[in-house]
Amino acid sequence: MEPKDIKEIKTIIDLMKKNDLSVLxxxxxxxxxxxxxxxxxxxxxxxxxxxAVPPKAALASTDAASGLPKATxxxxxxxxxxxxxxxxxRAGSPDGSPFVDIxxxxxxxxxxxxxxxxxxxxxxKAETSGVIAEVVAENGKPVQFxxxxxxxx
Amino acid sequence: MFEKVxxxxxxxxxxxxxxxxxxxxxxxxxxxxxxxxxxxHVQLADESICIGAAPSTESYLKIDRIMSAAxxxxxxxxxxxxxxxxxxxxxxEVCESCNIKFIGPSSQAMQAMGDKxxxxxxxxxxxxPVTPGSEGIVETESDAIKIARKIxxxxxxxxxxxxxxxxxxxxxxxPSLQSAFHSARHEAEKAFGNDQVYLEKLIVNPHHxxxxxxxxxxxxxVHLGERDCSIQRRxxxxxxxxxSPLMTSSLRKKMGHAAIKLAKSVGYENAGTIEFLxxxxxxxxxxxxxxxxxxEHTITEEVYGCDLVKEQIRIAAGEPLSEHxxxxxxxxHAIECRINAEDPAKDFQPTPGRxxxxxxxxxRGVRIDSHVxxxxxxxxxxxxxxxKIITVGATRINAIERMRRALDEYYITGIKTTVPFHxxxxxxxxxxxxxxxxxxxxxxxxxxKLDLTSRPIRLxx
Numbered sequence: 001m002e003p004k005d006i007k008e009i010k011t012i013i014d015l016m017k018k019n020d021l022s023v024l025x026x027x028x029x030x031x032x033x034x035x036x037x038x039x040x041x042x043x044x045x046x047x048x049x050x051x052a053v054p055p056k057a058a059l060a061s062t063d064a065a066s067g068l069p070k071a072t073x074x075x076x077x078x079x080x081x082x083x084x085x086x087x088x089x090r091a092g093s094p095d096g097s098p099f100v101d102i103x104x105x106x107x108x109x110x111x112x113x114x115x116x117x118x119x120x121x122x123x124x125k126a127e128t129s130g131v132i133a134e135v136v137a138e139n140g141k142p143v144q145f146x147x148x149x150x151x152x153x
Numbered sequence: 154m155f156e157k158v159x160x161x162x163x164x165x166x167x168x169x170x171x172x173x174x175x176x177x178x179x180x181x182x183x184x185x186x187x188x189x190x191x192x193x194h195v196q197l198a199d200e201s202i203c204i205g206a207a208p209s210t211e212s213y214l215k216i217d218r219i220m221s222a223a224x225x226x227x228x229x230x231x232x233x234x235x236x237x238x239x240x241x242x243x244x245x246e247v248c249e250s251c252n253i254k255f256i257g258p259s260s261q262a263m264q265a266m267g268d269k270x271x272x273x274x275x276x277x278x279x280x281x282p283v284t285p286g287s288e289g290i291v292e293t294e295s296d297a298i299k300i301a302r303k304i305x306x307x308x309x310x311x312x313x314x315x316x317x318x319x320x321x322x323x324x325x326x327x328p329s330l331q332s333a334f335h336s337a338r339h340e341a342e343k344a345f346g347n348d349q350v351y352l353e354k355l356i357v358n359p360h361h362x363x364x365x366x367x368x369x370x371x372x373x374x375v376h377l378g379e380r381d382c383s384i385q386r387r388x389x390x391x392x393x394x395x396x397s398p399l400m401t402s403s404l405r406k407k408m409g410h411a412a413i414k415l416a417k418s419v420g421y422e423n424a425g426t427i428e429f430l431x432x433x434x435x436x437x438x439x440x441x442x443x444x445x446x447x448x449e450h451t452i453t454e455e456v457y458g459c460d461l462v463k464e465q466i467r468i469a470a471g472e473p474l475s476e477h478x479x480x481x482x483x484x485x486h487a488i489e490c491r492i493n494a495e496d497p498a499k500d501f502q503p504t505p506g507r508x509x510x511x512x513x514x515x516x517r518g519v520r521i522d523s524h525v526x527x528x529x530x531x532x533x534x535x536x537x538x539x540x541k542i543i544t545v546g547a548t549r550i551n552a553i554e555r556m557r558r559a560l561d562e563y564y565i566t567g568i569k570t571t572v573p574f575h576x577x578x579x580x581x582x583x584x585x586x587x588x589x590x591x592x593x594x595x596x597x598x599x600x601x602k603l604d605l606t607s608r609p610i611r612l613x614x
C-alpha cells in the first residue's frame with residue numbers, strides 16, 4: 001500500500017469516528033476497502049431529549065449501546081418516534097408493568113407506550129414489527145413530536 | 154406579570170414576541186415545526202418543543218399539540234402572533250378553558266369581528282359608515298344581481314370567513330357577476346370551509362387606511378392613529394407608512410373616534426386594528442377589523458413611541474394601559490418595506506432556499522425586524538416574508554431618503570428578494586409625492602417603467 005492510501009484510510013477512519021459509523025465500504029476504480037469499527041470501550045450516547053430533529057434512519061448506525069459484541073456487520077435499527085407532544089409513560093398505570101421491554105417481540109399493532117396529552121392517555125402503537133432493542137425515552141418525561149421513543153431491530 | 158409565555162408562531166413575529174418577553178423578564182417557550190429547527194426564534198427562546206411536520210396543518214395549526222406543549226412547559230400565557238391561530242376564536246376559547254391567558258381579545262370579541270359580514274353589521278349598529286353593499290349574506294345569484302343593480306358596478310364579492318385580502322372577487326358588469334358569484338363561493342368553501350359571501354361596492358382606487366386601537370381590561374381604550382397600507386400587490390400589503398399622506402387632523406379625529414366606538418361596542422380588549430377605505434372625496438368606510446397584532450405595527454411604534462407587543466403582554470397580565478401609550482402623540486414619520494423571498498423580475502415567484510450571505514443595513518433611524526441570517530434556509534412551506542425594514546425620519550421625505558439609502562445597503566445573496574423592487578419604489582415620483590392608491594402597484598408594474606436592476610453594494614464576503 002502506498003502512503004497516499006494509508007492517508008486516505010486514516011481519513012476514512014476519522015470520518016467514521018466523527019459520524020459514529022460502524023461499517024464503511026468503498027469501491028472505486030478497481031480499489032475496494034471495507035473498514036469495520038470495534039465496540040470496545042465505545043458507548044454511543046443516547047439521543048438527548050432536546051434534540052430537535054429525530055435522526056433519520058442512517059446507512060449504518062451505532063449498535064454499541066445495546067452492548068452486543070461486534071463480530072458481524074451491524075443491522076440498522078428502526079426507530080419508533082413520538083407522533084405527538086406529551087408525557088411518555090412505559091406502563092398503563094403508575095404501578096403497572098411496562099408494555100414492552102428490551103428483547104420483546106412486537107408487531108405493528110403492539111401498544112408500546114402511553115403518551116399523555118392534556119389529560120388524555122393515548123396508546124401508541126408500534127407501527128413496525130421486530131424486537132425492541134432500546135428504550136430511548138425516559139418514563140414520565142415530556143416528549144416532543146418526532147422524538148425517538150424506542151429502537152427496534 | 155407572567156412567568157412564562159408560549160409563542161405560538163414562527164418567523165419574524167415569533168422573534169418579535171420573544172424579544173418583548175425577554176425585555177419584560179418573562180421566560181419563553183417556542184413551538185416549531187420540523188422545517189424550523191434552525192429558526193432564530195427557536196434558538197433564542199429559553200425552551201423549545203417540536204410540535205409537528207413542516208406543513209402548517211401538521212404543526213402551527215395543531216391546537217392540541219400546542220396546548221400539550223403549553224401544559225408540559227407550564228406556561229401562563231400564549232401569544233398567537235399574526236396568521237395561524239391568532240384569529241381563531243376556538244383556540245382562544247381552548248386557552249380560556251385551560252386557564253392559560255390568550256394574549257389578545259376574548260374569544261367572543263374575536264368571533265364578533267372575525268365574521269366579516271357580522272362585523273359590518275356591528276359597524277352599522279355603531280353608526281360607523283360602511284361601504285355600500287348587501288345587508289347580509291347573499292344567498293342566490295338573483296339576489297346578487299338585484300343588490301349590484303342597486304349599489305352600482307363595479308362590485309366586490311367577499312367571503313365572510315375570509316380576510317387579509319383573501320376570498321375576494323371583482324365584477325364590473327352583470328355577466329361577470331354571475332360567474333364571479335359562483336366561483337367566489339366555491340373558492341371560499343375550499344379555502345375557509347364556509348361558502349357564504351356578501352357584496353360590497355368596489356370603491357375605485359381608494360386609500361387603505363387603518364387605525365390602531367389598544368384597550369386594557371379596565372375599560373380604557375385609545376387609538377394610536379393611522380397607517381396607510383395602500384401600496385398593495387394582489388391585495389397583499391408591501392409598503393406601509395405612518396402617518397398617511399392624505400390625513401388631516403380633523404379626519405384623524407373622526408376616523409379614530411369611529412374606530413374606538415366600534416371596538417368598544419364589542420367589548421374589545423388588547424391590541425386591534427380597524428381597516429377603512431378612504432375615497433377621493435375623503436369619505437371613509439369601514440371594511441374589516443383585525444383582532445390581533447399586525448405585521449405593520451412597527452411603524453406605529455416608531456411614530457408614537459411605544460412597544461405594542463409589550464403593551465399586549467401587560468394588558469393580558471391585567472395591568473392598566475401604560476401612561477406613555479395612553480397619551481401618545483405622533484412625532485416623526487415612518488415607512489415599512491416588507492422584504493419577501495420573491496423574485497420581482499419573475500412576477501414575484503417565491504424563492505425559498507439558503508441565504509448564503511446576509512448583511513442588513515443600520516445607522517440612525519433604521520430598524521430591521523427579521524429572523525434570517527447568513528446560512529439560514531428559507532423554507533418553502535410558509536409565507537415569504539423574511540424581513541421588515543422600517544425607517545424613521547423627521548419628515549416623510551426624510552424617511553423615504555433614509556429607506557432608499559438603507560435598501561441600497563441591504564445585501565442578501567443565495568436567494569432573490571424584493572429589495573430591488575422597494576428600492577425602485579423609493580425612487581418613484583408618484584410614491585414620493587404621496588400620490589398613490591391601492592391601484593398604484595398594478596399601474597407601475599404594468600407600465601414596465603420600474604427599474605428592477607439591483608444597485609446593491611458588492612460586499613467582499
